[in-house]
Amino acid sequence: MMISSSASKILIGIPLDANVSVDLLGWAIRVIARPGDSIIALHVIGAMENKNKRQSARKQQKQFRQVKSFVINIMGELVETCLSNEVNMEARVGASTSPGRGLVEEARNMGADYLIIGGAQRKRSNRSSAISHYCYTNVPQGCSFVMLRPTQQPNLPEFEHESSSSWSEKNLSTENSFSSEENESHVKLKRPSPRTVLGICEEDLDSGESSDSCGVAKSSVSGKPKSPFRLISSLFRPSFDWRVAKKKQKGKHQPMLKCYTYQQIATSTKSFHNDNLIGQGGYSEVYMGIIGDGSHIAVKRLAKDNNNATKEKEFLMELGIIGHVNHPNTAQLLGYCIENGLYLIFQLYPNGTLSSALHGQASNGLDWPTRYRIVLGIAKGLHYLHKCCKHRIIHRDIKASNVLLGPHNEPQISDFGLAKWLPSKWSHHAVIPIEGTFGYLAPEYFMHGIVDEKIDVYAFGILLLEILTGRRPVDATKQNLLLWARPLMESGNLRELADPNMKGSFDMEQLYRVALTASYCVRQSSIWRPSMTEVLQLLTYGQDSEVYRTYPPLGMKPDEGRNKIITLTTRIEDTCLQMFEKYL
Template structure:
């Protein structure tokens, strides 16, 4: 029979040796002692404490755990019985040492709460809490208490949601034993959630974060000096990051270098799906988050799809050379490889691809030998050094699709990707052409330019027509979901999963089988959006790819259901924060200004940088969603319109949008353009700065809307009085004043007086002199009452895209 660690009630002790409780502060108990509910073990230097605790003052759920002794607030770093709390206060911790087993005891009503097998039996066992936070079972007469080889059992082998300095994240290759982190379900429940982190033991191991079984973030493999992704760290000299690998085990760990008195830990946070690096700042008496992963768009695993590279600086995806976009995501090869005549394109500052389909060769091989090895294998698609120190050494080869590629701003390594010979010829041909062009005389060059413009003048319109026709004929391949999958993911559209409601229907939160969270927009049968608008939204969003636009994941048309599946935004929509008296305090000025910039960049993409000129026509606070980093994403394209060719305006007899955001020329004459969106942006800008709705009962004068109130303060010389009191302390006065000034420029009565979104961004992001605004359009209260409200399809200010945080 094996040896176990368990807990049993104090009233059930029946042993052949006496048991005594500890009487003073100590770091150990022997098999003659016990630890009850109101007693603790304290490590030798007082760093950590072991004892029993309840969450939220619960009286019927008790846990055995370890926390920091010197830090207030009982920061828990380890829980023994995280999946099975004790429900009775009559429990005790002790060691049984007899002829059959060694056991730590913790149970109630004769029910075992927690048990752990031990490999061997010490003669005189002692349980000790170390200053590292490690709880160990060892031989009492062994003086070397910090030697891991002498431990019969240790808590460091069974981490919860926290990695402490010296703990290992990895795998014992002899036994298959895995040391992984799993987040708490929530702050009130320490049982394992879906967010986890472990070492992926491939041919070239790499730490991997997952949500359920879905990969979420990879640090990349160890490349000799650091892990391959090398995220920027605020205090890189404070810690030593370790990678160890041999035939017996592979693991990651970290240590403090110089200041052992600083408390630090890594924690998995289920609420945000991030790994947090935390340091205790004693002077401030709080934990400082000095890093969190993933942080940016490009760090999300496989965000660009196979064979596509994510540029860190641009937060944008590009196909690798020799590949073209695939409508289902990622990129496909333009031309097949030839094997005999292929070559390689060099990419620098790269995080190498996922190593699950990588062959890791010996460390003595140089880069030339590695290239030859890949070239001789027709299935090899990329190669790189496995150690970048010095001139580089070792060899890693990849086969199949290349996943999770990204260009890093200040680190990474060289990666060589296989391409057909034609791609290499194209590159060389371009170099030759450039050389010839440089050598051409000024006179000849001018002649060529003149000919170019003469030809272009006659052909431009034809080219634009051909291109427009070609793009219109494209059929974007958006994934089609089966209704049963969506019904299952939303629990049959249950009320508990309902996120919001708007003019076209309701939005529900869903979770797919792989753990991916989605937002499902369910169009109501009586909504104004029919099949035409539905297909318009699918076709439009599928072609729009920008970090400040919400991403369409798929759709479903089945039976009577019309469903759109979007990426899930955990922080709901902007109106959820700025118009709520309590939640508006969450958004300080820097966050608000970043949201303003993000919305502006999203609109600029729609108006100018996308393949089509897109007018949103329903920009408002409830249609701006916020991701887990409070980055804005414009959503809800059901009312959007595409302008073709040189077209800049269009007229409609059906005015759609939301009361309070619609431009005057659109509301009155049905004339909409990109400047209509600029007007809506101006309204939104004032709402973000003031924390007030453009229309609503919060204004003292019911006949005065927000625009008029702001303009009155402007002409009175008191524009900063508009700023919400909730963030005045964090507010940058000059930036806020600039935003108010820009809002008036966007709210001009005539469209031609409003700036373009490119100029808006320039004004927001620089100190250029701003033009003086004329009186903005103050028509809202005067004219909207005469409009036929049935024409305002989105008259309800509640949005179907309001998402609820988990």
Template sequence: MRYIRTGSFKRLFSIKHQSFDENEEEGMPKVSICNDQEENNGSFCSTGSPKSRRYSRTASFKKLFSIKPKSFDFSNDHEEYNDGNFQRRTWKNFSFEEVFRATNGFTLENLVGKGGYAEVYRGVLDDGQEIAVKRLSKISNDERKEKEFLTEIGTLGHVNHPNVLSLLGCCIDNGLYLVFQFSSRGSVASLLHDENLPIMDWRSRYKIGVETALGLHYLHKVCPRRIIHRDIKTSNVLVTADFKPQISDFGLAKWLPSQWTHHSIVPIEGTFGHLAPEYFMHGVVDEKTDVFAFGVFLLEIISGKKPVDGSHQSLHGWAKPILSQGDNQMLVDPRLEGEYNINQLNRLAFAASLCIRKSSTWRPTMSEMPDKDYDYRRNSLIIDLTNCDLH
């Protein structure tokens, strides 16, 4: 995609469900950027996918960063999730002054995370609302990282679910920024592995496992377009004050058109220890790619172990012999000191054992995870919500 217009944008990244081309080679969301100064004369829009047209650094971000923001409304393009139904919502166009003031000038004290292409800062708006500001620096020289940032915007424009991180808006003045609701407890990874934090209890772990399954099920089956996250891991699942997990970081996400069975992707991107065999070896990506990573996610919640330990042994490689013997209690984090529900452990362990199967054909879909009619002995369904207090 080539951005060849300067000036103010009335509708930045206007993403329409109807404009998605299911025959698009890359399976990416279509993005429109319109110049409101030419609106009355037939506004110019550049529409396409990152695969079909190249990003032009000269005409895109260098000019995008110099654009003064004007108000724009996404109310016609985005919908909210509400008990399976969709309702309209809007994003806010934040000014740079707002995000700068909220983060106290992007001070190190407010830096809460740093990823491959962005930094995340905690902030407080003038009305007292806590936010997280994800910033892509304007001095970035990696166009691939810029593409990932745009991918995240395009993907989040089509999703809204309690277990997916909510995008409040963005800022295009003096840089490119995404503004999210703030998840006060940080990531699942920090709750599990930060030695300065209390040991996460079993009830919270089980709640996080079940609700993350709900979020993934939404992305794969309920969202208007199938979304493959490609980087499900504990550091990409954030946690609110009431321990509600929210899937975040959609920089590697892929759309999967309905008539497609998979993507074939090169180069391989993701996190070692979470990569499904078919993806790692052949670049094949579909819903089962996320299912495998979710299995590793469950094992990490159960055991408190990292996906790869100091000896470079993978967590799923360590767990498979234990799971095959049915000795699930050997998986449990010893720091819990036996304080866990054995039935819930068996459910999570069984789910994990199916998710990390080598053949994607034999892995379950996320539709089979959050079901109320679980029968462990019949091995029919996997995670039981009937006796799980999610509130």
């Protein structure tokens, strides 16, 4: 995410105490940060003694995984605060011979404008004082060091005051947000040290080696070191600029994500054996596996031969987005792994995808009541993503193969690889290149790259027709489902529209409501498509809904009954459909 050159970088050392960390970060967001600034929350794992190296390495490995999960979850507590204050936030984890050294070196690496830590708790005053003293005496030139006193942390445990303090105000902002009564902080400017930080990964921990340069690899590295923990940071870099975002409704509490080891997922998938391959996309592969407790999982990994940095970014974006999603009708992410590649671990759904249920050999087993429940479930899941999630999420790839079916065929929207976070103040966003699945692409997205909720609504309309008819959006003969369905919908011939596999066994009222909703969703102009809130009203109440009474289908009066659905007279232009067909 791009920020202006005037934006400040604020590095905050956080302890493994959720309450203390949240309060410390909250203080920095409210007092130090200005709109557009970036706050980097960093926890540095201090190296253990060199004796008992093997035991030390094992302990550090375990601790490292725990800290990863901690920083991922603590960020969720601060999303609302960041949004309301228009501040960007990242989270990082590192290791060093001492926490103080790690903080100072990372401040130097990233060119931090501020380095902030908390004061010492009484029971840990010696260790905390050593950290603060090291930071105070070694802070890089141009970086203001701030140590909060007890009065500046009203919600934190009591801290000991430093016996002495020095205060250099020449590089400290005196803007209104930094009030005089909150200026009792230690600030000192020093020349930088040549050492580097955050050059360590879990494999380095295995060796039990330590160095003054915080786990730098044995081979020499030129230029600015890149932290392998950028993966953790990326989880909290949404694709939109928080500077123009607003607070959203609070979502449900996010479950703790587990950081799996590579050994765990390799064992569960039999070293990613081809027999366990259950799905393959443009940049990822999905394998089924069984973990130690007997649970079935699906492991999604970035394809080994994929060296595209953009795809890696999309993979990380998927982790960042789905890690903040929690709804009965969205796929459940269990955890992740960043050893030897990038992996997402999901719960394995026994009934496969909606696509296989509709078009596979057992497609005749999907009766109408099940289809109708699936329709409502997908609509609720999309409504959550658009309106109820902490962030405004546009999925961009709603289709039958991205809907998983649970034990009782309850639908879960999956595959957030193309999903976009969109600021509340933005009406839409334009993207290049155009990605998605032909047959589901809205005209404005296909032709102009315009992204907003209405492209998901359009895709959902196509999906409704697919569920209703049992036909693919584009079949083997390249026939377009919408072109095929249009005359039947205009004539009101719903029985002919229904999937023959249902053998005429369906609720006509429900069938009508689904067809009516589809006709609204696939309108050419996005302005005239309903929101997902209105979609739920149409699916539930049909002609009795406020949407229908206010905006009846074009060419049909409200009292004409349920014989015709003529919304499609606001039809997709033939030229647009011809453009689709060129790419099939």
